Amino acid sequence: MDxxxxxxxxxxxSAMVIFVAAxxxxxxxxxxxxxxxxxxxxxxxxxxASVNIVADAQSATQxxxxxxxxxxxxxxxxxxxDGDAFSVDLKKERSKPVDQRILPVFECQIDxxxxxxxxxxxxxxxxxIWGYVSLESDMNTIYGATFDHQGETPGxxxxxxxxxxxxxxxxxxxxxxxxxxxxxxxAKSNETAPAEHKVDAIxxxxxxxxxxxxxxxxxxxxxxxxxxxKK
Amino acid sequence: MSDREPLFSKKNLGLLSNPLNSSNPITVQVLxxxxxxxxxxxxxxxVVMSISVIAVLxxxxxxxxxxxxxxxxxxxxxxxxxxxxALVILVDQVLKAFVYDVSKQLSVFVGLIITxxxxxxxxxxxxxxxxxxxxxxxxxxxxxxxxAILVIVGFFRELLGSGSIxxxxxxxxxxxxxxxxxxxxxxxxxxxxxxxxxxxxxxWVQRSKNRKLIED
Numbered sequence: 502m503d504x505x506x507x508x509x510x511x512x513x514x515s516a517m518v519i520f521v522a523a524x525x526x527x528x529x530x531x532x533x534x535x536x537x538x539x540x541x542x543x544x545x546x547x548x549x550a551s552v553n554i555v556a557d558a559q560s561a562t563q564x565x566x567x568x569x570x571x572x573x574x575x576x577x578x579x580x581x582x583d584g585d586a587f588s589v590d591l592k593k594e595r596s597k598p599v600d601q602r603i604l605p606v607f608e609c610q611i612d613x614x615x616x617x618x619x620x621x622x623x624x625x626x627x628x629x630i631w632g633y634v635s636l637e638s639d640m641n642t643i644y645g646a647t648f649d650h651q652g653e654t655p656g657x658x659x660x661x662x663x664x665x666x667x668x669x670x671x672x673x674x675x676x677x678x679x680x681x682x683x684x685x686x687x688a689k690s691n692e693t694a695p696a697e698h699k700v701d702a703i704x705x706x707x708x709x710x711x712x713x714x715x716x717x718x719x720x721x722x723x724x725x726x727x728x729x730x731k732k
Numbered sequence: 733m734s735d736r737e738p739l740f741s742k743k744n745l746g747l748l749s750n751p752l753n754s755s756n757p758i759t760v761q762v763l764x765x766x767x768x769x770x771x772x773x774x775x776x777x778x779v780v781m782s783i784s785v786i787a788v789l790x791x792x793x794x795x796x797x798x799x800x801x802x803x804x805x806x807x808x809x810x811x812x813x814x815x816x817x818a819l820v821i822l823v824d825q826v827l828k829a830f831v832y833d834v835s836k837q838l839s840v841f842v843g844l845i846i847t848x849x850x851x852x853x854x855x856x857x858x859x860x861x862x863x864x865x866x867x868x869x870x871x872x873x874x875x876x877x878x879x880a881i882l883v884i885v886g887f888f889r890e891l892l893g894s895g896s897i898x899x900x901x902x903x904x905x906x907x908x909x910x911x912x913x914x915x916x917x918x919x920x921x922x923x924x925x926x927x928x929x930x931x932x933x934x935x936w937v938q939r940s941k942n943r944k945l946i947e948d
Contacts, residue, residue, distance in 0.1 A: 504802070504804055504805070505804060505805055505806065509804055510804040510806060510807055513802070513803070513804050513807070513811075514804075514807055514810070514811075517811060517814060518814070521814055521818045524818065524822075525818060525821055525822070528821075528822055528825055529825060532825045532826065532828070532829040535828075535829035535830065536825070536828045536829050536832075539828065539829070539832035540832075542832075543832065558832070558833070
């Protein structure tokens with residue numbers, strides 16, 4: 502057969518594409534369970550990080566099952582509803598109106614008291630940012646926080662995933678002295694804000710910092726009824 | 733069969749060793765620089781990236797070499813790309829399944845192996861005209877030549893930029909200025925420009941040792 506003819510070229514290309522597609526599909530299907538498990542472990546590590554527990558990939562599942570004593574989903578009026586907190590797709594929830602969202606809550610037992618872990622999801626400069634914040638049982642004081650991002654600028658916006666930045670959140674309060682919801686303000690040094698609600702923004706990462714502030718405000722606002730119930 | 737070349741003839745060994753020195757893809761041909769700058773801030777991703785490129789390049793070379801008498805000339809570049817892309821996707825999926833943290837660090841750069849000029853260069857220049865075994869050696873050699881530079885750059889960048897090797901701290905905590913010491917990590921080393929300068933220094937050292945490489 503003429504190797505430079507149209508028919509040969511066409512058959513060759515078609516056969517090659519079908520063959521390669523088959524190989525790749527088989528590989529994808531067979532590796533999927535392992536990949537899913539890694540993503541799950543990472544999520545557990547993140548949840549644990551928000552209550553200041555460092556877990557490596559091997560121990561995360563075990564520590565998670567020991568420490569996270571309860572998890573459930575609530576709606577915007579703070580009532581418990583059916584659903585699995587761990588598998589909630591926050592990106593999808595964010596696109597719904599607030600009163601239709603389902604809001605995951607994780608309870609963690611630490612030194613005899615319960616910490617409430619709430620997931621966050623928002624937008625940074627280049628892509629999504631997300632994280633977990635844990636509250637003391639007074640539903641006001643932040644016990645710990647962890648953030649991660651998809652593609653913020655290294656050295657600038659990406660600093661939100663460093664412990665130096667995240668440690669600032671410990672001990673901050675989200676309600677003012679008069680009981681009004683204040684969230685956490687991520688501020689530049691020249692901005693005035695009450696010290697108990699304020700953390701230092703990242704120099705050169707203004708849009709990421711503001712996105713983070715907005716994310717905390719939006720997502721915690723949705724939990725307001727839940728907070729009032731628990732207080 | 734008596735005129736058959738031995739598997740490790742001088743010529744074949746040359747295919748393996750030349751890319752490590754006088755025809756190194758990074759320092760002599762200056763190919764594949766982009767990923768060399770991006771993944772060498774630490775040693776571990778540099779090593780994984782090197783292994784991935786060696787695997788992809790060696791197998792792609794063998795596959796193209798096996799197919800070389802069947803590939804229609806007009807679509808040979810496309811065939812090469814499909815082979816590389818399929819192998820890279822396989823590597824990416826395997827990394828995601830078994831070394832998830834490393835795969836997160838490498839992020840898009842595994843996918844970008846596809847566009848690494850070294851691969852297309854070797855397939856087009858070597859595998860299309862040679863038997864599978866020499867092609868395999870050529871792939872290993874060029875992958876290793878690329879990997880060697882990555883590892884050297886990664887070693888210096890992690891040592892000077894983070895004070896560690898493979899994540900193990902080498903500089904005692906008490907040496908750091910924040911703890912009352914005298915030492916501070918060089919933050920510049922973590923940024924890509926210092927990788928370029930490190931590669932430049934390697935090229936300089938190599939050329940001063942190997943005078944043949946100096947152009948007039």
